[in-house]
Amino acid sequence: MTAHGSGGLLAVVSYWEPWWIQIIKSLLVFGVGLSMVPVILILERKGLGRFQNRYGPNRVGVFGIMQPLADILKLLRKEQFRPATSVGLLFALAPVISILTAVATFAIIPFGDVHNLFGTNVGLYGIDVSIGPLYAFAFGAIAFYGIMLGGWASGSKYSFLGAMRGAAQLISYEVALGLSLIGVVFQAGTLSLTGIVHAQQHYGLWFFLPQIVGFLIFMVSGFAETNRAPFDLVEADAELVGGYNTEYGGGRFASYYFAEYLNVFVISGLATTMFLGGWLLPFGIHPPAFIDPIVVLVKMFVFVIVFIWVRATLPRLRYDQLMRFGWKVLLPLATVNALVTAILVVET
Amino acid sequence: MSSVVFFVAAIGVLAGAIGVVVLANPFYSVLALVAHLISLAALFLLLRAEFVAAAQVVVYAGAVMVLYVFVVAYVGGQDQPVRSSGPGLRLIAALFGAALLCELWIAVIGSSLKSLTEHGAPYTPGFGSPSQIGQLLLTRFLEPFEVASFLLLVAAVGAVILARRRRGLGDEDEERLPGFPAISxxxxxxxxxxxxxxxxxxxxxxxxxxxxxxxxxxxxxxx
Structure with missing residues (x-):
C-alpha cells in the first residue's frame, strides 16, 4: 500500500486533502450532527404542541428553546441501570452501534462543492465515496444490529418484540429504499453524491420532478427506515411500552434517541442531495460559496418539518398493513420505476 | 497506517471465524459471523474494492445475517448446547478439517509465497469502482452473471410458492389477513x-x- 501513495490509507478515501483537513472535517461533521439534534428535538416538541393545540415546552429559556439541553443533561446525570436478565456487554454495545452508524452515514452528505480553503482544496463534506448511497445502505445494515442487540440483550419481552418488528421492517423497506434511488443513479450516471448534485446542475432540473415516483417511494421508505410515525411500530407505546429501548435509561437511552433523530436528519440530507439539488439554488442563482452549506441545511430542515408534520397527522399503521404495503405496493412500484427510467435513459 | 488496519481487520476475521465454531450459544455464533463478515469488508476496503466491501456488508451482514439473527433469536436463544455429536461424527469432522487444511496449504504454497516479497499489481485509478465492475459483469462475466441471476429468480419464485402453500391457494384467501379468518x-x-x-x-x-x-x-x- 505504501508503495503506491505516501498518504497510506487516508489516500484511499480521498485523493488530495491533507490529513489535518480530514481530521478537522471529521470533527466538524460530528459537531454539526451533534448540534443539529437538539434543534430538531425542540422543533418537533414545539411543532407537535402547536399541531395539538397546546404550547409545547415553554419553561426553560426563551420560548422553552433550552428544553432539549435540559433533557439531555437530565438523562446524562441519571443512574446507569440495567435489568438482571440483560446481557451486560451487548446491552452496553447496542446504543454505541446505533450512534456510530448514524454519525458515519452523516459523513457522506455533501454541504457544498470543493472549494479552496486554507491554501488547499477542501470538499465541504465528510467523504465523497465512489459508492455513494451504497455506503449509506452498508451502515444502515449495521444499524439494524444496534436495534436488534438492544432488544435481545435487554432480556425483556417488550424489547424483544420491538426489536423483531424493527428487524422485519428494516429488511422490507431497505429494498424499496434502494430501488427508489436507482432511477436517480441512472439519470445522473454516477454514484458519487457530489456527482449527482452536479448532474442535476447539468440537467437543469432537480431530480424530484423527473423522478417523482422514486422521490415519493424514497420518502415513504425513509419514514419506515427511521422508525418514524406512521411506521413507528418498533416503539408502539400502547403495545410495547417503548419497544427495543424499553429497558434503557440515562445516557444509553439518550444515545438511542440521538441516533434516531440523527437518522431523520441523514435521510433528509440524502433526499436533499439526490432529489432536491443539494447546494443548488433555483433560477440559476449562483451565491458565494459560503452560502452553500446554509442552502443545504435549509432544505434538510424542510424535510425534517415534513417528518414532524406527518407524525402529528397520521395514525400508526397496523403491522400487517405495514408489511403488505412494503412488499406489495412499494417494491413493485420501485422496480417498475427503475425499469422505466432505464429504458428512457437508454433511449435518449 | 494501512498495516495497522490490516492486522486489526485480520484479527477480527480470524476471531470471528473461530467464534462461530467455538461459541456454544447459537446467537453468539451468529454475531461472531457478523463480526467476521464486517472485518472481511474492511480487508476489501484496504484492497480499494469499495464496491465489493459495501456489497459484502449490505448483502451478507445486512440481508443474510439479519434473517439468521431473526431465526436464532426466536428459536435457539437459550443457552442449550448444540446436539452432542457421536464419536463417528467427530472423526468425520476431523478428517474433513484436515482435508480442508491440506487444500489450503497446497493453494498457499503453490503460489510459492511470491506475494510476500512483491508489492502486487499497481493501482490504477477507477479500479474496483462500480462502473468498472458493472462493465465487467456485462461483458466478460456475462454468462456467470446471468446464470446467478436466474438461480436467484428460481429461489425467489420458490419462496413465494412455499409461502403461499401454507395458506392454500383459494381465491377467498386473498381478501383475508394471514392468521385472521374472515367472519361473515x-x-x-x-x-x-x-x-x-x-x-x-x-x-x-x-x-x-x-x-x-x-x-x-x-x-x-x-x-
Missing amino acids: VAEVLSGRVPTGSMAEAAGLGYEVGESAAGTRRQARGGW
Missing part, C-alpha cells in the same frame, strides 16, 4: 364467532350464550 355476518348472527375476534370483544358472542364461544366466555366470567 351469518356466522356472527348464529353465534359461531371465533374466539378472540373483535365481534366477541364487542359482546356479540356473549349474548347468544348457547354457542361454544358464548359458553366459554360465560365460564370465564367475562371482562
Whole structure:
C-alpha cells in the first residue's frame, strides 16, 4: 500500500486533502450532527404542541428553546441501570452501534462543492465515496444490529418484540429504499453524491420532478427506515411500552434517541442531495460559496418539518398493513420505476 | 497506517471465524459471523474494492445475517448446547478439517509465497469502482452473471410458492389477513364467532350464550 501513495490509507478515501483537513472535517461533521439534534428535538416538541393545540415546552429559556439541553443533561446525570436478565456487554454495545452508524452515514452528505480553503482544496463534506448511497445502505445494515442487540440483550419481552418488528421492517423497506434511488443513479450516471448534485446542475432540473415516483417511494421508505410515525411500530407505546429501548435509561437511552433523530436528519440530507439539488439554488442563482452549506441545511430542515408534520397527522399503521404495503405496493412500484427510467435513459 | 488496519481487520476475521465454531450459544455464533463478515469488508476496503466491501456488508451482514439473527433469536436463544455429536461424527469432522487444511496449504504454497516479497499489481485509478465492475459483469462475466441471476429468480419464485402453500391457494384467501379468518355476518348472527375476534370483544358472542364461544366466555366470567 505504501508503495503506491505516501498518504497510506487516508489516500484511499480521498485523493488530495491533507490529513489535518480530514481530521478537522471529521470533527466538524460530528459537531454539526451533534448540534443539529437538539434543534430538531425542540422543533418537533414545539411543532407537535402547536399541531395539538397546546404550547409545547415553554419553561426553560426563551420560548422553552433550552428544553432539549435540559433533557439531555437530565438523562446524562441519571443512574446507569440495567435489568438482571440483560446481557451486560451487548446491552452496553447496542446504543454505541446505533450512534456510530448514524454519525458515519452523516459523513457522506455533501454541504457544498470543493472549494479552496486554507491554501488547499477542501470538499465541504465528510467523504465523497465512489459508492455513494451504497455506503449509506452498508451502515444502515449495521444499524439494524444496534436495534436488534438492544432488544435481545435487554432480556425483556417488550424489547424483544420491538426489536423483531424493527428487524422485519428494516429488511422490507431497505429494498424499496434502494430501488427508489436507482432511477436517480441512472439519470445522473454516477454514484458519487457530489456527482449527482452536479448532474442535476447539468440537467437543469432537480431530480424530484423527473423522478417523482422514486422521490415519493424514497420518502415513504425513509419514514419506515427511521422508525418514524406512521411506521413507528418498533416503539408502539400502547403495545410495547417503548419497544427495543424499553429497558434503557440515562445516557444509553439518550444515545438511542440521538441516533434516531440523527437518522431523520441523514435521510433528509440524502433526499436533499439526490432529489432536491443539494447546494443548488433555483433560477440559476449562483451565491458565494459560503452560502452553500446554509442552502443545504435549509432544505434538510424542510424535510425534517415534513417528518414532524406527518407524525402529528397520521395514525400508526397496523403491522400487517405495514408489511403488505412494503412488499406489495412499494417494491413493485420501485422496480417498475427503475425499469422505466432505464429504458428512457437508454433511449435518449 | 494501512498495516495497522490490516492486522486489526485480520484479527477480527480470524476471531470471528473461530467464534462461530467455538461459541456454544447459537446467537453468539451468529454475531461472531457478523463480526467476521464486517472485518472481511474492511480487508476489501484496504484492497480499494469499495464496491465489493459495501456489497459484502449490505448483502451478507445486512440481508443474510439479519434473517439468521431473526431465526436464532426466536428459536435457539437459550443457552442449550448444540446436539452432542457421536464419536463417528467427530472423526468425520476431523478428517474433513484436515482435508480442508491440506487444500489450503497446497493453494498457499503453490503460489510459492511470491506475494510476500512483491508489492502486487499497481493501482490504477477507477479500479474496483462500480462502473468498472458493472462493465465487467456485462461483458466478460456475462454468462456467470446471468446464470446467478436466474438461480436467484428460481429461489425467489420458490419462496413465494412455499409461502403461499401454507395458506392454500383459494381465491377467498386473498381478501383475508394471514392468521385472521374472515367472519361473515351469518356466522356472527348464529353465534359461531371465533374466539378472540373483535365481534366477541364487542359482546356479540356473549349474548347468544348457547354457542361454544358464548359458553366459554360465560365460564370465564367475562371482562
